[in-house]
Amino acid sequence: MKLIEKLPFRQELIDLIGQYGSIKTYPAGTPLVNDSCSEKDSLFILEGVIKLFIEHQNRKILLYHIEDNDVCILSYMDIFSDHPVQYSSVAVKDTTLLFIPNDKLLEWSKDYSELRTIIVSSYQKNYSCLLNTIKEFIGQSLESRLYSYLKLKSIHAKSLELKIPHNEIAMELNFSREAITRAIKKLEDDQKVIRRPRSIVLLENHIASA
């Protein structure tokens, strides 16, 4: 209940959310769909980080991450049409989610302007994140995309040393493992990373403070 109090809503709405919402915690690495919670729920991230991706024939293409300090609603169904949104998600760190039934969200959005604002802002953020991912695909070299990816992972892990297998990076960035290995070597030649047997170490200090 304490985590819900952090949401930027008036107390009356927080009380309603406490009554009708449900909270679940997911260890790092757990997929978030195929859960007992209904796909007709929307969710807030109270604590942790999740990543969204598209799955297609054994490939997983990273879309973007959502963190607990992005006050953002995520839905697996379009709120008004019940059409599935068709992406997958997984907890990057131990994550606590708040689930709210979509029909309650709609009902409360009529009376609480701050909730309406968050719903619209969430769509806008979602749009912006997807656009950025598209821009990265068409505009950036593999090395640039890889470096941006490693910096983001470093912020989430709060560490300059990243123990991520090359094949996992390859899946997320939609490149072959060999291409990722070559790109890491190029980043090392440019003195942006150091390659170690089981990890990659970033050479710039860019971790966000806790």
Place this chain on the structure above:
Amino acid sequence: MQFIDLLKLDPQLTELIKQHAIEKKYESGDMIISQGAYKDQTAFITNGLLKVFIEQENSSLLLYHLCNESNCIASFMNIFTNTPIEVSMQAIHDSTLLWVSNAKIIEWSEQFMCLKLALINSYQNNRYHLRNALKNLTINTLEDRLYEYLKTKSRHYKTSDLKIPHSEIAMDLNFSREAISRAVKRLEIIKKVIRKPRSIVLVNV
């Protein structure tokens, strides 16, 4: 106006839009907004067909279309924050838009549920199209992407005989013109299109 019926707008709201909106007409090819500009407005498309795309240094990519018959709200996804617009928009056909300030849109969407629903449906459509654009970009071959592109254009232009220059297709799909010409030839070999001197004809569509 078709968009009023399509969006099921309240008559009182319709009157407000007519009072406060500024009508602008665009000819085919006119840029409506360029990426990076500021526009604290939302538009209702009363007539025409637009394309939404992104531009980078040496590349561009078509994202989706907007028209008066379906996805008829042109929103820049910045209704609460007047931030630079992240996409460009261009008229494909002669088009007419009704521009309304975002301040009015916010005010009216608090009063009229129909507008709130229409906006959110529009955002959901945009998100759906972006997700598809990304999926196409990352998963499909050039021939598949080209074929899907031609089918989309055929739906919007209401013809299977598409007079679109290969250079324009190249810009829209972020490939070289030569790659597009080769892909069109390959689609012809597998009998999905017929190449004519100034057009591409979709077969069985």
